[in-house]
Amino acid sequence: MAAERRLSCRSRGGPFEIESDQPDRGLALALEALGEAFSSVRPPAAIDCCPHCKKAHDFAPVLMHPRHRLTGIELGDYAFSVLNTVGSEADLHYLAGRILQLLHSDDSRMPDIEVFYDKLRRAGWQSWPQAEAIAAVFDALWHDLLTRDPSHECVDTLLCALGLAEDTITPRLLRWADLDCDVAVRRLYEFVTWGCRQKGGLLIPCNAFWNRALPTYRELVVWLNEGPALRAVTAAFDRYDDPGLLEVVADVHGLLVMVGHGYEHDNIA
Structure with missing residues (x-):
């Protein structure tokens, strides 16, 4: 595309x-x-x-x-x-x-x-x-990220910052997984394309500020690789009919199906 x-x-x-x-x-x-x-x-x-x-x-x-x-x-x-x-x-x-x-x-x-x-x-x-x-x-920044274009902060920047400040980012990821508007879909495309890299069969965030010892880092890597993100993207195919947006969904889907197979939780860090 x-x-x-x-x-x-x-x-x-x-x-x-x-x-x-x-x-x-x-x-x-x-x-x-x-x-x-x-x-x-x-x-x-x-x-x-x-x-x-x-x-x-x-x-x-x-x-x-x-x-x-x-x-x-x-x-x-x-x-x-x-x-x-x-x-x-x-x-x-x-x-x-x-x-x-x-x-x-x-x-x-x-x-x-x-x-x-x-x-x-x-x-x-x-x-x-x-x-x-x-x-x-924090809530307002996350809402802005998933609903506004352009957003006030970059997705990889804000996600890392919240992951450093909060005890858990699972609620953030659950909200994102709704993929209930085109901006949320494009943010996921932006993140997996520019904000992540593949390492050892895993899709992991690139932001150097991440503290890999924190539980929030593990939450994000599991979300990206163990199925929640892929299930959310698969469901999005039935939610949209705009050809351009469906192409973005297909690109994200293609990236997610290539990772996360055969990894061990202990190797996430």
């Missing part, structure tokens, strides 16, 4: 503006709601850092300026280094909402979203009072 155009990884607008052919206000509202959700979290007295890497006053502007006015100038380096050579769970909790807003906006000074989503997991975000607001952002 004709080569598919690569979807825009990040359609950059303002902090809460999603530039897309079909703007999703649900995502914008979920990001905006983080400000209120984190409003009760007080700033720490200081942000500690490794004395060999940074000086404490390097991060003083992070605590001096109103949180909602911070940009990647103040937060980019912090978001990349926190929990390694900078900061603690306490200051990460204070800044997490604003960092998420900037990660999904037009501030190019922020790190890859996978980097920060992994830090959220390490900080135990699901135990925070703001966990519901964070989960709402």
